[in-house]
Amino acid sequence: MKELAAEMDKLNQPMAACLKWQCNAAGLCSMVLAGDVLLAGGQDKVVAIDTATGQVAWEGTVKGKAYGLAVADGRLIVSADSGEIACFERPWLFSRATRKVSPPVRAPSVSDLYATAAATIVEQTGITKGYCLVLNSGEGRLAYELAKRTQLRICAFDSDAKRVESARQMLDAAGLYGARVTVQQCSPDRLPCPDYFANLIVCDKAICLGALPLFGKELLRVLRPCGGVLFIGQPAPTLAPERLRKWLDAHGLSQGEIVQANGLWAKFTRGPLPGSADWTHQYGDAGNTACSDDRLVKCPLGVLWFGDPGPAKLVNRHTKPAAPVAAHGRLFIGGDNVLFALDAYNGFPLWERPIPGARRVGTHFESSHLVATADSVYVSAAEGCLRLDAATGETLATFPPAGEARLYGGKPPSAEGQPRKWGYLAVSGDLLLGSTALEHTLRFLDEDSQMALARKQVPKMVISKLFAITPACFKTREDVERKLASLLTPEDMTKWGALLLQELPMGGVASDGVFALDRRTGARRWSHGIPGGYVAHIAVAAGGGRVYLAQTDDAT
Known part of the structure; x- marks a missing residue:
């Protein structure tokens, strides 16, 4: 028996070395992790535990045993076996050191280039709400400048995994990623987006290198009718007007115009879909008449979008x-x-x-x-x-x-x-x-x-x-x-x-x-x-x- 006990102690030593802390909160039966706070439920109570120290930072009271825990929008929702459902608003937030972060510092010429481009896009299109598609998004600098100036929800895409990761980190540090901007890796010939979703389409790579998108048919698929705008060009143009006009014509955008304002831009504004009503x-x-003149809608039908306002x-x-x-x-x-x-x-x-x-x-x-x-x-x-x-x-x-x-x-x-x-x-x-x-x-x-x-x-x-x-x-x-x-x-x-x-x-x-x-x-x-x-x-x-x-x- 002594040998067995010694062997057990020997096996437990590595496990003990991994143990950071223990919290003696009795009767707990459920847990959920929210950031760096551990929330746990027990008989007639819920507690918030600091994962750095193991100390109970807050305790709330419920009626019954708290079996169900959920966290959403900064609130803790608790369901107990008594049938009671309780909601606690930000109960677990306790003092922590905070720091203000900013996006990485760029060379002044590069930062100014994107700031000028974003300001021109907003001025020339007038679009400040809705969904914006950023093609060839690079390190996310155009997406960042547009998010600063508008209420747009920005969907950025790039084919390179390293650039996507770099853009995500920069936008996350700026407090924009997820809430206002998302960045995904994908091929530009088939965007993971629903039809007609984009109020505004721009291109980061065109800003810095003058490179134009190749897949005009795909851009038309996602550009919103009745006022959606494709606006692609440069503040400091290396592009020629003839090249932009040729690009518009080649991609079925011949009704677009060339805009010479703070650079050179191709602008295409989409009208109503032919046959729509x-x-x-x-x-x-x-x-x-209870009858529309629409000639486009046909079965099979599907969901284009769902969302607000809801029933409230x-x-x-x-x-x-x-x-x-x-x-x-x-x-x-x-x-x-x-x-x-x-x-x-x-x-x-x-x-x-x-x-x-x-x-x-x-x-x-x-x-x-x-x-x-x-x-x-x-x-x-x-x-x-x-x-x-x-x-x-x-x-x-x-x-x-x-x-x-x-x-x-x-x-x-x-x-x-x-x-x-x-x-x-x-x-x-x-x-x-x-x-x-x-x-x-x-x-x-x-x-x-x-x-x-x-x-x-x-x-x-x-x-x-x-x-x-x-x-x-x-x-x-x-x-x-x-x-x-x-x-x-x-x-x-x-x-x-x-x-x-x-x-x-x-x-x-x-x-x-x-x-x-x-x-x-x-x-x-x-x-x-x-x-x-x-x-x-x-x-x-x-x-x-x-x-x-x-x-x-x-x-x-």
Whole structure:
């Protein structure tokens, strides 16, 4: 036995020499490593241990045994056998010495060359958002300079493994790698990228050596339609204009131009895909055709991209909210009093804007509140109809014009001159079409805990049905809208439609007039009143210079 014990001690000595530290934290059952911090879970607790010293730097409390640990976005998420899920925000961060790092110092002439090139690219293309493809990326210097000046997400590619590694190290030291810039090794004739993803294509090797890419067909595959730009050249040119022109023509880019600004550059801006079309209204166009003129989309279909905005700020789909609309390579998604704009070809978020009252539901009996054109997006909201810049989301105009807004409170007037909500919305040619929707209000009555409908020409039949509803049925607007849809007949819904809680007025789904404005200036072109009658918003269509509507002259 003594010999065996001696032999065991002899075997354990190398293992003991490898041991850096021990931490006597009892009852641990799970571990996860996050950087240089070890996170461990046990009975009713989680701890953070410094991997350099083995000391417990932090301890948190949970209910039950912490079997599941996950780290994301600087947070620790813990699941315990009690069913509890706990989240701790950056609990394990403790004092450490930090140092500021910078990219490697280059010769002034080289650094200036890339700085000038990046500044020229941004100035001449105007592209500061989206995805940028850097060909023959070398040591990553062009990618670095572009990342400093823009919000671009940059994908750089080079065929040489050593250059790729050097670029990664430099960009990582600058705090850009992974978050803003990625560098991959690949052959330039087949890039590992989806079709149409690149808003901007540039070439590092052309900057320093004047070498031009060889695979123009592959560049066209990945260049985004509707404004994607290929911009290749030099600040201090060794290239000749004739060579750049020959290169453009040889690669199917003959519509490109030669730019002589801070050097010599070939610039090709891609237009819409031949045969493509937009989806500008809820049902395709102002004519409600539910049919696009697109001749390109065919089966089999696949995923081009996926991403934001996600469901958090969107309206519950069961309430049948307005569908997204798209025009000129931009996708517009209406949320719960918010509007999102995304690049339709790669999903890059262009802008997000809160808009009070920009919310439509029940589109099976109501019109949408969104219309898109190449330059604008129109939104029917609480303050009227907004015309927004499609590229930036900035307000270009609010309709009706200022003079009418003072008279009618910013809402379209009815045939009798009384305020109404903006109901139907469409764009046909240069005309902005709208309607004067009836206002209804739904509210709680605290005294008897019943619902009441503001009595504004509302049929008694509808009121009697609403009085049967108790407030306990409703916790959200969606609850009200679903209940109304189950109680009212299609005829009732056509006239009186979706209603809101807490005395929030909303236009119904019918109007007592339609009108047309100049879509840019707001100047009134014509109006059509329906005294004593109504037109359902889903019964209006426009096209060929005409507007078609189904109206009733009977208010009963």
